[in-house]
Amino acid sequence: MNMNSRSLATLALEQGQGILRLSPTWVPRSFCVPGRRIKLHPDDYYALGGERGGIDERWFSSTTPADNGPLTSPNEGLSHIVFVDKGSTKQVLLRDAVEELKDELIGARIWKAHRRWPMYSKFFDNMGALPHHVHHGVKHATAVGQLEKPEAYFFPVQLNNHGGHFPYTFFGLEPGTTREQVRASLEAFVKGDNKLTNLSRAYRLEPGTGWDVPPGILHAPGSLCTYEPQKASDVFAMYQSLTGEQIVPTDLLWKDTPPEKKGDFDYLVSVLDWDKNVDPSFAEHRLMRPQPVRAVNAMQAEGYLENWICYKSTAFSAKELTILPGATVTIRDAGAYGLILLQGHGKMGVWEVETPALIRFGQLTRDEFFVSEQAAQAGVVIRNHSDTDPLVMLKHFGPENPDLRILT
Numbered sequence: 001m002n003m004n005s006r007s008l009a010t011l012a013l014e015q016g017q018g019i020l021r022l023s024p025t026w027v028p029r030s031f032c033v034p035g036r037r038i039k040l041h042p043d044d045y046y047a048l049g050g051e052r053g054g055i056d057e058r059w060f061s062s063t064t065p066a067d068n069g070p071l072t073s074p075n076e077g078l079s080h081i082v083f084v085d086k087g088s089t090k091q092v093l094l095r096d097a098v099e100e101l102k103d104e105l106i107g108a109r110i111w112k113a114h115r116r117w118p119m120y121s122k123f124f125d126n127m128g129a130l131p132h133h134v135h136h137g138v139k140h141a142t143a144v145g146q147l148e149k150p151e152a153y154f155f156p157v158q159l160n161n162h163g164g165h166f167p168y169t170f171f172g173l174e175p176g177t178t179r180e181q182v183r184a185s186l187e188a189f190v191k192g193d194n195k196l197t198n199l200s201r202a203y204r205l206e207p208g209t210g211w212d213v214p215p216g217i218l219h220a221p222g223s224l225c226t227y228e229p230q231k232a233s234d235v236f237a238m239y240q241s242l243t244g245e246q247i248v249p250t251d252l253l254w255k256d257t258p259p260e261k262k263g264d265f266d267y268l269v270s271v272l273d274w275d276k277n278v279d280p281s282f283a284e285h286r287l288m289r290p291q292p293v294r295a296v297n298a299m300q301a302e303g304y305l306e307n308w309i310c311y312k313s314t315a316f317s318a319k320e321l322t323i324l325p326g327a328t329v330t331i332r333d334a335g336a337y338g339l340i341l342l343q344g345h346g347k348m349g350v351w352e353v354e355t356p357a358l359i360r361f362g363q364l365t366r367d368e369f370f371v372s373e374q375a376a377q378a379g380v381v382i383r384n385h386s387d388t389d390p391l392v393m394l395k396h397f398g399p400e401n402p403d404l405r406i407l408t
Contacts, residue, residue, distance in 0.1 A: 011085070013105065016349065016351065017375065021082045021369055022080065023365070024364075027055065029068070032127075033056070038225065040360075051071065058125075060368060061396060062120035064077060079370075107335055109402075110373075119232055120232055120338075121340075123226065127165055133237060133240070135213075135216075136148060140270070147233040152211065152288070154210035154228075158392065160225050169222040170202045170218070171286065173199050192242060200220070209288065211287055212312035214273065229317070231315045237271065292306070303324045303329045304321065306322070317397045317401045319394070320394055323344070323390065326386070328382070330382075335397050336376055337371050337376060339370075341353055343355055345391065
């Protein structure tokens with residue numbers, strides 16, 4: 001390979017024959033306690049120092065930097081491509097590769113519409129629940145120069161050997177709740193416990209299922225280890241002042257509020273999509289159980305099972321793919337996607353793939369990849385090298401997936 005005449009991104013795409021190998025992207029949160037279920041070595045959950053907080057997230061296919069305040073390290077939250085040539089290992093940002101390769105990597109449809117890879121996914125792994133908070137819709141996000149943020153949750157069985165301290169999520173508001181009640185709770189934010197979840201409803205989280213969370217819906221994610229595809233935006237505001245014994249800073253209540261609206265509690269209420277929050281059939285409309293992409297018997301006969309796991313949003317979608325023991329299959333998709341392996345080992349295209357039981361901070365792995373649109377459409381050959389253990393992966397796709405039939 002002539003590395004002088006061609007870019008690292010081009011060489012990596014050629015080396016992987018359209019499939020890029022990515023390195024682990026670890027993200028700490030100063031306000032969370034890690035649930036210790038994302039395979040990081042026990043000594044490494046505070047690898048960035050106690051002041052930065054514990055590492056409780058791993059980001060996938062990310063071209064979106066993490067916003068962790070003034071101590072955020074360069075390129076935090078951004079995925080890197082791994083390229084190995086003649087014993088030398090080099091890395092390049094996935095974000096830079098997308099900017100350079102454009103439609104060659106993510107496809108003409110997404111490149112023309114977005115000029116970037118407009119989603120990412122993550123594992124978030126908290127021992128306790130997060131505060132009841134909201135992600136802004138188009139109108140309110142635009143007011144602060146950001147994009148609206150839909151997201152979705154899926155709870156992999158492989159990563160939930162324990163449920164943490166609170167495996168329940170408060171979603172929305174109890175039907176019959178009034179705007180005046182919510183406003184009064186927000187006004188009480190500075191008093192310690194504003195008791196916002198008294199107005200909400202908690203749902204027990206079930207491994208192997210997921211939830212759809214459009215913008216404008218209050219949600220307090222529970223303590224299961226969660227796979228979370230989402231639009232590439234970091235717009236939010238925290239509406240609950242106390243979780244467990246931890247006070248939420250007041251500045252997070254007003255995060256992403258226009259300067260002229262700070263102190264305006266009616267504005268905070270207006271951020272909420274009221275009808276969705278008080279929907280009496282909330283679970284019926286938002287809970288997602290896996291849905292097979294085609295007839296189960298036909299897939300099993302070919303050696304695999306594939307389910308839609310996140311399918312109610314047009315901003316992204318996700319599948320769970322299982323290659324049965326000893327099988328070799330060719331899987332075709334209409335669009336580019338990232339993936340993370342959960343179980344098993346084998347080969348995918350030119351790559352040997354495996355799911356490590358334990359990962360040191362900074363260690364390179366062979367469990368995360370990004371598949372170009374061209375490679376996805378041509379078909380990815382996947383071999384399960386085990387005659388006893390399934391090979392399982394989660395696949396995250398960009399917006400308006402041509403393969404997706406909106407399921408209800």
